[in-house]
Amino acid sequence: MSHRRRDDDDDDDDVEPEEDEEEALDEEEDEGKSGRKRRRSEFIDDVAEEDEDEDEEEEDDDDFYNGGGGGGRRGGHRPKRRSASQFIDEEAQVDSDGEEEEEDGEDDEDDGRRMHRRTLLPREDDQVDVEALERSIQARYARSSHIEYDEETTDVEQQALLPSVRDPKLWMVKCAIGREREAAVCLMQKYIDKGSELQIRSAIALDHLKNYIYVEADKEAHVKEACKGLRVIYANTKITLVPIKEMTDVLSVESKAIDLSRDTWVRMKIGTYKGDLAKVVDVDNVRQRVTVKLIPRIDLQALANKLEGREVPKKKAFVPPARFMNVDEAREMHIRVERRRDTITGDYFENISGMMFKDGFLYKTVSMKSISSQNIQPTFDELEKFRQPGENGDGDMASLSTLFANRKKGHFMKGDQVIIVKGDLRNLKGWVEKVEEDNVHIRPNAEGLPKTLAVNEKELCKYFEPGNHVKVVSGASEGATGMVIKVEGHVVIILSDTTKEHIRVFADNVAESSEVTSGVTRIGDYELHDLVMLDNMSFGVIIRVESEAFQVLKGVPERPEVALVKLREIKCKLDRRTHAQDHSKNPVSVKDVVRIVEGPCKGNQGPVEHIFRGILFIYDRHHLEHAGFICAKSQSCIVVGGSRGNGDRNGDTLASRFSHLRTPTRVPQSPGRLPRGVPLDSGARHRGGRGHDPLVGTTVKIRQGPFKGYRGRVVDVKVDRHHISDNVAVSTPYRSVPRYGTGSETPMHPSRTPLHPYMTPMRDPGGLFSSFFFPSLLLTCVADACVSLTNQFFFAFATATPIHDGMRTPMRDRAWNPYTPMSPPRDNWEDANPGSWGTSPQYQPGSPPSRTYEAPTPGSGWANTPGGNYSEAGTPRDNSHAYANAPSPYLPSTPGGQPMTPSSASYLPGTPGGQPMTPGSGGLDVMSPVVGGDNEGLWALPDILVNVRRSGEDTVIGVVREVLPDGSCRINLGSSGNGDTVVALSSEIDIVVPRKSDKVKIMGGAQRGSTGKLIGIDGSDGIVKEDATFEVKILEMNILAKVAQSG
C-alpha cells in the first residue's frame, strides 16, 4: 500500500491510477467521486483489508463456480454507490477495532480507503474535512450504542447485548448461489429507494454461507415484502427464522488462522486426489495458493490417448491408483516429457502436458481452499509411501511437524520421558516436570545442567527405551499394548502382547503402561476367539480383530486357512456345547487338553476351545500362528491327562473356594428338572425292605457333614453314601481303570434321591429331618428315625432315606458309565473337588457324561446339608460354577450342571446291581416320583404313559401294561397303547409329565396308585383332584404320571 501513500503525497487528485487495484477500492473511488465522503465515513467503519481478502476469495470462488458473483455484484450496485454507502455497515467484521483506531488517527492514515477518500477531495478542503470528520466521529461514537469489545467487557454486559424476544428477528432467505452479496446490496438499494416503506432492518450476506442471506426484520411479512421483485432472491421459497439462540452465531466470526507452512501434511478436498495425503512444498499467502506434492494418480494410457488426439471418454468411472510417475514409462508411451528448471527454486521438473513431476511425485499448485490442513493424521503407510530412500531425516522431520500440529492439549504429562528433537539441546533426554501452555519444563538426565529446563513443546518428543511396556493411545492400532523393541527416531517398534507381532507407531501415540490388552477385541457381538458361523456355512474361530474385519481361522483341518471376514459376513456365533470323540473314541469336550497325533500340527497340545462338527479348535500357547489356535479333526487328537490327580491337586483348594460362591443355584433348578430328573431311589427302598445291604458290615468313613472323617462299621444302611468315602481304589477313579466294572462294589443302584430338591415346600422339613437324621448316622445309623412323619413328603423322605446309599453310587456310576472314564480332566477336577457339595469326587466326574443319572441327585444335596441348613445345603454344589467355567458339552443347558436326561441306554448295561433290588417293594414306593430312575420298575404303575428310550432308537411313547417283578415293564407302544408290546427296563422309561387337565396317576405317597385329574400346576406342585375321593390335593409333580387316554 505504500504506493498509495505516495499518491497521496503527490496530491494527485486523479482517481484513475487506482482503478487497477482492487474492486473494493474501485467502489470506494466511485464513492469518493461523489463528494459525499463525510457521509460515507459515518457509516463505513472499515472496508479495505477485509474487502481485499474477500475479493481475493471471490476470485477463487469464480474459479469454482464460474459465477458472475463478483461481477454481477459490481454491475448491480455500482451506479447507486454513493447513496448506498451510508448503509453499509461492516462493523461486525473482525478487524473493526483496528479500523476505528485508524479513523481516530485520521490524519496520517495510510489506509488505502482513507487515502482514497482524500485523493478524491479538493485539496483545500482537506483540513476542514479532517476536522469535520473528527467531529463527526466523535459525535458518532458519543451517541453510538456501539460498545467496544475490549477485554474489560464483562460477561454481564455482553449478556445484555444478546438479542431477546423483543428485538427484531433474523430470517434466512434463499438467494441465487454466488450472489449473496448482490442480494444484500440489492436489498439495501431497495431500502434507499423506497425509504421506510421497507420494514426490514438490515440484510447480511456471509461469505462462508452460500445460497442464503440473512434479513433482519420484525416480521416475516416484512421480509417477504422486501424481497419481492428481486431477481436474485427466491422470495417464494421458505423463509426461515433463526432461533434467538443462534442469532449470535450467525454474526460471530471465527478466525480461521490456517497455519500452513512447508512440509506440513494436508489432504486434498476435491478432485481426483480427494482424500489423498499431500505435503506442502510451497505456500503463496498472497495468492492463497499452495504447491503440494502428491503421489500422482494418472492414467498414462488415457493421457497418451489424449495427447495424440484420440477419442477420450469424457467421464472416467474410476480413479486411477496412486503410483509414482515413471518418466521412462511415459516416454515409451510417446508422451512428451520436458525437463524444465523451475525459475524460482532452481529445481528440475519433468513437465508432462502441463503437470510438473519430480522424483515421481506430482507437484501441483492448488488453492488453499481445496486442501484441508486440520486434523491430518497420516497413517504410517501413507507416510512410508512418501518417504524416499534418500530423505530419511527429512521425512522424519516432516512427519514430526505434522505430529506436533496434531498434538492434543495435555500431550505431555509429568513424568513422561522425553527427548529434545530440535535446537541446540537436541538429543537431550529428560523427564517432564511441569507443563505450561507451550512450554514444558523438563528435568534433564545429563549432568551439569540446570535442574529444570523450559523447552517448547514443539521441540520435544516422547521417548521410550527398548523394553518399556507401552500402550498405543491413538492411531490405527489404538489400544494395543506391547513392549518396545526398538526406537527409530520418533517411531517405536512394539511387540504386541497378544499377537506377538511388530507394530510400528509414532512415539507420540504411545504411552507407558503396565496394562496388557489386545486392543480392540470385539466388533458387534463377536469377540476375539469366538467360534462363528460364516456366510457360506463354513465356520471358524476369530483369531484377530482388525479395524473393520475379523481374521477367522476356518474349520478346515487339513491346513490352516485364514479368511478375512467382515462383520456382516458372519452369520452367528456358535457357542453350542457339543462334544466329539477322539482318536480312541473317548469323548472330548471343551477345555479338555488334547494332543494332536495326526496331520500337519501333529505333536501340538493344548486345551480344546471349541468343538463343532467334529472339528476341534485347540489353543496351543506355543503355537504362534493364528493366535495360537489350531484346527484339527477330533479323530486326530487324543485326550491328554485324566481326572486323576485333579481332584486331589487342585480340587481341594478350589472346591472350598468355590463352594462359597456357588450357593444358590441348585435348589431353584430342581423344580424344572422334575420331569425327567431325579428319580427316587427306589433301590434303596428295596434294600430297606429286604433288610440287607451289601454295605452292612463294612467299614466306612464318613466323608462329609459334621461327622466327616469318622469311621465305623455299617450297621444298617441309612446313610447317604455320599458321606462315605469308599475304599481307595474306588474313590480315586483313574482314567485307565477299566470302564465297566470297578464300581460294582456298590450293588445298589445309584439312587437318585428324589424328591428333595424339588419338593420345595419340603425343604424346611427336610432340613429338620436331616438334622435329626444325622445323629443317627453318627450312631452308625441306627434305625430309621423318621418313620412316622405325617406329611406325606416327610414320609417319602424318610422312606427315601435308605436310598441314600445310592448316593455313593456315583462312583459306581463312574465306573460303569461308559462315558465316565473319559471325563474331561479339566472340568472335572473342579467338579470333583470334594469340598464342593456332598458329591464325592468320583461322583461328579462321572456325572457330566452320564446322562443317565444325575449327579446332583437331590439326595446328595440333602446329604450335605447335615447341619440342617437345608436350603443352603443344596447350594454349595459347585456345579454351576464349574460348569460355567468349563461347560461340559454334556450338559447342554443345565447351568446347574445336572444333566438330567437319564439315558438309560448307556447306563443300563452297567446297572446290574441296580435292577435286582427293585422288585417287590411296592409298599415302599411311596415316593418314587420322577421319571428316569433306574429303578423305575418300582414305581411304574400300569396305565401310565411313558417314554421308552432304548439305545440307538428315538424315544417312543408307550403305555405301561404291566410291571414285571424284575422292575422292567411291559409296554405297549403308541400313545394309546395299541402298538407293539415291548419290554423295557425301568431305566429305559421316563414318565410322561402330565399337563394341566390331564388324567394322572399318583406314583408316590399315600395315594400311590390312585388316579385323578391334574387341575392345575403350581411350580413344582400339581393340584390334583382325586377320582375316588374327589379330594383336591397338592402333590409334587414328580410323583404324577400321565395316564394313557384310552385304556
Place this chain on the structure above:
Amino acid sequence: MFFHMVLERNMQLHPRHFGRDLREKLVAKLMKDVEGTCSGRHGFVVGITGIESVGKGLIRDGTGFVTFPVKYQCVVFRPFKGEILEAVVTMVNKMGFFAEAGPVQIFVSNHLIPDDMEFQSGDMPNYTTSDRSVKIEKESEVRLKIIGTRVDATEIFCIGTIKDDFLGVLGGDQ
C-alpha cells in the same frame, strides 16, 4: 536370577487326608500346588527345598477343610531387565525367534538380532550370517540379554537381544 527364599502359603487340606501322614500329605500337596507356578512378584517357583513351619490348622465352617499356614523355603527364578541368560531357541520366524530359559519364554525380535544375520525361511527357518558361519535355528543355544519383561499374574514374558558383545549362539562352531 535365582533366589532362595521363604514364602508362605495357606494350604487347604481335605479332611480325608487327616491322619498320621497329614504332614506328608500337606507337603506333597504344597509341592503340587506351588512348584512350577509363577507369581509376578517372585517369579517362577522352581522347587521347594524345605518346610520352615506349619502353622495351626483352622477348620473352615461348612466344608471341613482345614487351612494350614505353611512357610516353606523355595528356589524362585525371576528374570530381570539387563540380565544375561542362556536359552534354548524354541521357534524361529521372520519376526525373530523365541527361546526358553527354563520356564521363561523370551522373544528376540529381528530388530535385536545383529544386522548381518538374515532370516532364511524353509523347513528349518533360521537366522544366518552372510558367511553362513553362525546359524540360529530351533534347538540352538543362545546367550541373550533381557531388555524387557512383562509380568502377568501367571506368566513372565521377556524380550531379549543378542545384538551386543558376547551374545549370540553358544558352542558349536563358535
